[in-house]
Amino acid sequence: MTDDFDTRKARASDWFRALRDRIAAAFESLEDSHATGPFADAPAGRFEITPTTRAAADGSDGSDAGGGVMSVMRNGRVFEKVGVNVSTVYGTLGEAAQTSMAARGVPGVEIDPRFWASGISLVAHMANPHVPAVHMNTRMFWTPGAWWFGGGSDLNPCLEYDEDTAHFHATQKAHLDRHGPALYPELKAWADEYFYIPHRKRARGVGGIFMDDRNTGDWEADFALTQDIGRAFLPAYLPLVERRRTLSFSQSDREAQLVHRGLYAEYNLVYDRGTKFGLATGHDPDAVLMSLPPLAKWI
Template sequence: MQDEKSRAASWFRQLRDDIVAAFEGLEDSHDNGPMADAAPGRFDVSETKRASDDGSDAGGGLMSVMRGGRVFEKVGVNVSEVYGSLGVQAQKAMAARGVPGMEDDPRFWASGISLVAHMQNPHVPAVHMNTRMFWTPGAWWFGGGSDLNPCIEYDEDTAHFHATQKAHLDPHGTDHYPHLKKWADEYFYIPHRHRARGVGGIFMDDQNSGDWEADFALTQDIGRAFLKAYVPLVEKRRGQNWSDADKETQLVHRGLYAEYNLVYDRGTKFGLATGHDADAVLMSLPPVAKWT
């Protein structure tokens, strides 16, 4: 499984590089409309480390964050490769999920990419994407997806986002898109608000068909779909003027995003429970939010 781990980790790193380049390109090409006169944003890149109980090497990654750009108010694109032994609580949680052998052997390896973008213009939707591979001595699986989080909804933008994802999933079987769309609708739901976090997307977890190559190819196409699904929406909306009321709507909607990520998101809970860099784990939180 070592070769498969290396291939997955390399893929997530390449996807990170492609997205960072594309997002900085959006900053450079924004030359008309609100904030076009500001300086284009750039990513600050720093290494992250996972803290192990005994001080041994436990892996880490790269945290890439852009703040105060003319298109992106805050966007983070993190990639990681971590390993070691799970803490007691994380081990119990994995065992409760039915991970084979986890009761007796807490070793694990995980790699993935995680992205959250919060935008300057309220007409440009916020977005989330992640893909990952997880290994234990008794199992391996893939997970991830992407979902759109507009504060001002445009039906045609939602349709484009979903259609692009469907086009990338259908070659792997036409049952994948409706299944993963339904999963996203259920996963990105805020029970205490009785509403969805956004307009959905696709999501999967514990993906192990028994064919690693097939599952890896599916995961790669989830990643490949992202820029094609999202960049055209940014290009379409970034030049629109906005009002104070639009900005207020955006800030209140960001409160929903923060609530979900802090209360329900499985990745946030896992990252904090396993000792990964807290700043990297909480990168998803918006820079400014409001509650009514």
């Protein structure tokens, strides 16, 4: 299993890196093309790229290692802050992570705590309140006893437009329908449940798709699904940016945006599984917390 999965791990890691490159190029192109409307006179934004590392669980070098690339653009014409990160990390799970995964039914993790994980994580907070914030991530996780894929994407507007929500969901459905008609309803329902904020008794945004612990026994099929979740992102999101980025907005619109960002921050710090895992396993905290907005407000 290990030898076979060395090749599969490399394929997954290469895919996440290629997807990051494609998305970053598309976002910088949006910055270049934004010639009218709010912020058009600002310099076009560019990603600042920083290597990231994972600290060994015991503070040593060697068996616990890995890292990735943190790509963050700030104060652009279209994006106030956007991060598109990739990482590949490996080593030995800590006791808390072992306990959590064993409780989720991961076989053998309490006996052999070795792990490997790779993925892409994206969060965009937009300059214009009419343009929705968005999140996307996909990942692969491996232990000697199991492997799985996870991730999805969801839309987080502070000013909601029904046609934007419809387009975002329809594009995702079209990509998921290639893998069976039952998949989109299942992953949409999962997103509705996962991106819910219990202490606010409301959803974080207008939903999307989400999956975790995906292992049907067919690695190729599950990897193909994960790739299509990634491929769906740009056609689902870019038309919404194009449609809204030149609209004028009021101070009350900006206030609504900042309050909604506070809601986003609450969810990511309290509930998000990826945030908890990244911090618990020693990954670069700046990369893990890249998802937090540059400015937010609480009433």
